[in-house]
Amino acid sequence: MDVLWWWVERAVRAVSDVGDSGNGMTWVAIACLAATALLYVVLAALLGNIADGSSDDNKRRQRHPHGRGGGVLQSTSFKLVPVHPSYPAPRGQLVPQCQCFLTDNYFIDKLGGREVRQHVSYNGDDEAFCKKNARLLRSWTADELNEALAILRDERARREHAAERSKERRERIKAEYTFITRCKELQLHHLRPEIRSLMTAIEETWTMDGRLPPTTNAQALVGTARLLELSPGIYAVPMFTAKYCAELEKELSNFRHVASKDLKQSINSMNKHGVSLHELGFTPTFSNVIMASIANPLVEALYGAEFATLDHHKCFTVEYGEKADTDLSLHYDHSLITFNICITSLFEGGDLQFFGDSRAAPRDTPVTWRHRCGWAVIHRGRGWHRALPVRYGHRTNIIMWLRSRRHSREVGCDMCGKPVVSK
Numbered sequence: 007m008d009v010l011w012w013w014v015e016r017a018v019r020a021v022s023d024v025g026d027s028g029n030g031m032t033w034v035a036i037a038c039l040a041a042t043a044l045l046y047v048v049l050a051a052l053l054g055n056i057a058d059g060s061s062d063d064n065k066r067r068q069r070h071p072h073g074r075g076g077g078v079l080q081s082t083s084f085k086l087v088p089v090h091p092s093y094p095a096p097r098g099q100l101v102p103q104c105q106c107f108l109t110d111n112y113f114i115d116k117l118g119g120r121e122v123r124q125h126v127s128y129n130g131d132d133e134a135f136c137k138k139n140a141r142l143l144r145s146w147t148a149d150e151l152n153e154a155l156a157i158l159r160d161e162r163a164r165r166e167h168a169a170e171r172s173k174e175r176r177e178r179i180k181a182e183y184t185f186i187t188r189c190k191e192l193q194l195h196h197l198r199p200e201i202r203s204l205m206t207a208i209e210e211t212w213t214m215d216g217r218l219p220p221t222t223n224a225q226a227l228v229g230t231a232r233l234l235e236l237s238p239g240i241y242a243v244p245m246f247t248a249k250y251c252a253e254l255e256k257e258l259s260n261f262r263h264v265a266s267k268d269l270k271q272s273i274n275s276m277n278k279h280g281v282s283l284h285e286l287g288f289t290p291t292f293s294n295v296i297m298a299s300i301a302n303p304l305v306e307a308l309y310g311a312e313f314a315t316l317d318h319h320k321c322f323t324v325e326y327g328e329k330a331d332t333d334l335s336l337h338y339d340h341s342l343i344t345f346n347i348c349i350t351s352l353f354e355g356g357d358l359q360f361f362g363d364s365r366a367a368p369r370d371t372p373v374t375w376r377h378r379c380g381w382a383v384i385h386r387g388r389g390w391h392r393a394l395p396v397r398y399g400h401r402t403n404i405i406m407w408l409r410s411r412r413h414s415r416e417v418g419c420d421m422c423g424k425p426v427v428s429k
């Protein structure tokens with residue numbers, strides 16, 4: 007590098023001398039500049055640091071299984087990695103691998119109009135359910151019990167057929183729905199400068215093998231590009247521009263208005279409104295791109311390398327307001343890591359509250375986050391959390407439940423904690 011600077015200095019001096027020394031020196035200046043340019047190209051090629059160009063993306067993918075760049079001295083600014091259909095790691099939405107998907111985490115919101123907000127397990131056997139929940143059932147009337155059993159049977163049937171039904175809806179949406187924007191193709195300019203510089207800051211610390219040095223930790227990043235730590239392991243960062251949020255909301259609101267009811271199925275047992283972004287066709291150009299380009303490197307920096315094997319996800323919207331859900335009860339997510347991005351601004355209330363790890367009882371005093379349009383909240387899926395009622399307006403958030411098959415096999419299922427036998 008010193009040699010390069012020496013040549014640059016010579017070139018600059020020669021050019022500035024031209025004015026004083028007349029034409030004789032012009033040739034010296036041109037020769038110096040040409041030599042400098044040649045030297046730069048050779049050095050840049052040697053360091054694998056030729057900026058831009060599609061071949062660069064291919065090189066990045068080969069260096070790191072999650073499509074990230076690497077290389078010492080790499081200082082190009084952050085780019086989204088287009089995820090090619092043949093790219094093996096991110097496979098979009100997969101069918102849940104653990105059997106607990108069929109038996110655990112059933113939510114009963116209301117019985118006979120009365121709020122009960124109860125999470126229970128149900129294996130399809132009504133008698134076993136009654137025996138196991140004898141104490142709870144004492145507070146229910148016979149009618150309420152019948153209603154509860156009907157809810158559980160419906161929910162179990164929904165889960166058993168979730169994959170096929172989702173595929174059918176996806177195909178119908180593709181055939182029947184006409185997009186009015188191009189929002190499902192995430193572009194670099196849709197991202198706020200803060201997240202771009204945060205990702206650049208992370209890239210700059212990568213070593214030659216495309217990994218972060220073990221000394222890199224979340225504390226070093228907090229404060230960079232407005233990355234906030236709300237509490238240990240819970241972060242917030244500006245992610246989407248206001249313009250992009252408006253475009254997303256315009257599309258989603260159009261879908262809400264024109265799509266038939268059966269295409270807008272509830273995405274889990276708690277949220278009755280909202281749509282699956284996978285069914286809307288967002289996976290290849292939106293969710294997979296976020297997972298490969300942003301989530302994996304960011305999660306590695308914030309939580310450690312063992313979390314950076316995210317390879318599938320469930321991506322959907324939640325909607326609160328007058329003709330949507332009001333709030334969301336205390337729960338934890340079917341995810342290793344959750345990205346929760348707010349895309350609207352005209353609402354009041356709806357704060358997100360965290361109550362600690364779900365492997366322990368919920369804490370008394372929550373950490374509260376007031377959603378901001380375009381900001382993402384990032385947290386472990388297994389943390390207790392809830393959303394307070396939206397009192398005015400409409401709030402739409404994009405929820406990405408990011409999962410890792412490797413983590414489920416090696417550490418345990420995100421929901422029940424038991425190791426998942428690989429398929």
Ligand SMILES: O=C(O)CCC(=O)C(=O)O
Binds near residue numbers: 324346358393
């Ligand atoms: O509305 C929110 O911000 C929370 C949504 C959420 O926690 C979920 O859908 O899992």
Ligand SMILES: [Fe+2]
Binds near residue numbers: 337339391
């Ligand atoms: Fe959640």
